[in-house]
Amino acid sequence: MSASGAEPPARPAAPDLNADLGLGGAVAQSSGERFLNRDGSFNVERRQVGLQGINVYGELLTVGWGRFFVLMAAAYLGLNAVFAAAYDVMGPSALSAMPGHGLARFLACFFFSVQTFGTIGFGHVYPASLAANLMVTVEAFVGLLGVALATGLLFARFSRPTHRLRFSERAVIAPYQDGQALMFRVTNAHRTQLVDLSAEVTFSHFEQASEPGGRTRRFYPLALERHRVTFFPTSWTIVHALVPGSPLWGQTPQSLAAGEAELLVVLRATDDASHGQIHARTSYRADELRWNARFRPMHRTDEAGHLWVDLSRLSDTEPVPAPAADRPGQ
CATH class of the missing domain: 2.60.40.1400 (G protein-activated inward rectifier potassium channel 1)
Known part of the structure; x- marks a missing residue:
């Protein structure tokens, strides 16, 4: 009690040096922006991290569902386009029953790649040269890996809390x-x-x-x-x-x-x-x-x-x- 009979104002508790939640001194002393947005994201950017900052798996796990399916579709179409170009470069004799040249040939190669990638195999088109058979072997292997990766990503996204x-x-x-x-x-x-x-x-x-x-x-x-x-x-x-x-x-x-x-x-x-x-x-x-x-x-x-x-x-x-x-x- 003070001499006037009134209690002195209480002093606040001492600051906890460990209570900054890991924001660090540089962030703590900045002003003008909030630390945490209402959605829980941080107002701090990491720049100049280089290629080691790329985490494809983490991005595919946390990106929204719409963007995830767009990226998966782009990867699928891109891979098939690459293999279609490889078949096209091998010439008309690489695959049977194919158009000779132009866009029609590329599209035929593309859809053959889709059938091979998905192990569909309608049978009306088949590889007719050693190079084409080797390319089909590579594509079948890549297709197996792609299906396994896509399945794993989908399972991880659904099972992620x-x-x-x-x-x-x-x-x-x-x-x-x-x-x-x-x-x-x-x-x-x-x-x-x-x-x-x-x-x-x-x-x-x-x-x-x-x-x-x-x-x-x-x-x-x-x-x-x-x-x-x-x-x-x-x-x-x-x-x-x-x-x-x-x-x-x-x-x-x-x-x-x-x-x-x-x-x-x-x-x-x-x-x-x-x-x-x-x-x-x-x-x-x-x-x-x-x-x-x-x-x-x-x-x-x-x-x-x-x-x-x-x-x-x-x-x-x-x-x-x-x-x-x-x-x-x-």
């Missing part, structure tokens, strides 16, 4: 017990179930450094009301109480904006269907916090008494009265 964890568009500063708390919601938009869901929330902002006019970014892990849930059938409101000692204690919308504050969120869970580990990331900046508001209920009950969750209300909020200390004249 994915998620549709949806975060509320905004976080709120809402009433909580006798004070306030930071809250945001998350729900599972997949029909599969998630278990052992854990959350990690880090508060980051610029603080004044010791040198005049200098600023340094600090990271503070936030203590959550509950950092882990075993079952996740509906939704989860993640809560950090604003109490003395919290890095958010005494903060205002203006101070958070001036410090370029950002809340970094990392969620981990196990997919009950595939038993694979999934990860989800997002962040909230100062302008994505809604003060003196609370989330509207998402849960409904039908006429038969069954509970259901309205995912369209994930981000719905409503205003609440500001705490007495924040009201004019109090």
